[in-house]
Amino acid sequence: MESTAGEMGTIWNTLDGQGSRSFWKDAMLNVEPVDQTFLARIKNPIIVEHTLNASKHKIWIVISDNSTWTQWYPGLSQCKTTSPYTGLGSTRRVKQSWWLSDERIVLWEPNRAWGYTLESYNAPIFKHLFEQIELEEIGDVHTTPKTVVRYKGAYEAHWLMWFYSWQIEWELSSLWRKALKSLEKYCSE
Incomplete structure (x- = not known):
């Protein structure tokens, strides 16, 4: 589909009844998936830590259940499992504002670590994301359980977004700081 910058603005701002841009439903961009070794290849991964007054088992139950993410991750309106199972290798679809992405779980160590890679999405922001x-x-x-929750993120920006890498990094850090505080509140209910 060819379009001018003006038409793209109209497409970006046109929503269908599902809250998704009709144009992007058929225009998901494929991304080369990566795994946790990608973190080591990135010079400055994003790291956000927060200590929660909850056991790691309780936190694991929440983060490993896609249906809970809309309740504690800021702005997420959809997070649904798209594969017939959950766990390592499973897939999910995430919607946040205008952002729509398909993700694959590539790290699944119960009560220890969870991670995903981006497989496709509807905007040219990332070349890789883990x-x-x-x-x-x-x-x-003998004490109330406390768990350090450590978010680590690494990305390589799409060439169209290279200039905005600092803003992407700031946005991801900010979102995850808010998310971890919200996760603490969710786990204490």
Whole structure:
């Protein structure tokens, strides 16, 4: 489909009844999937940590259940499993504002670590994206359980977004700081 910049603006701002841009339903961009080794290849991965007053088992139950993500991750309106199972290799579709993405779970270590890679999405922002959550319980058996939740993210910007890499990094960091605080509140309910 050929279009001018003006037509693209109209397409970006036109929503259908599902809250998705009709144009992008058929225009998902494929991304080369990566795994956690991608973190080591990136010079400055994004790291956000927050200590939660909850056991790592309780936190694991929440992060490994796609249906809970819309309740604690800021702005997420959809997070649904698209494969017939959950766990390593499973897939999900995520919708946040205008962003629509298909993701594959590539790290699944119960009560320890969870991560995904981007497989396709509807906007030329990333060439590669990998995000993971690590859980580390601290304290002893005689105290209220506390868990350090560590988000690590790594991306390579699409060439169209290279100039905005600093803003992408800031946005991801900011979103995950809010998400981890919201996760704490969700786990305490």
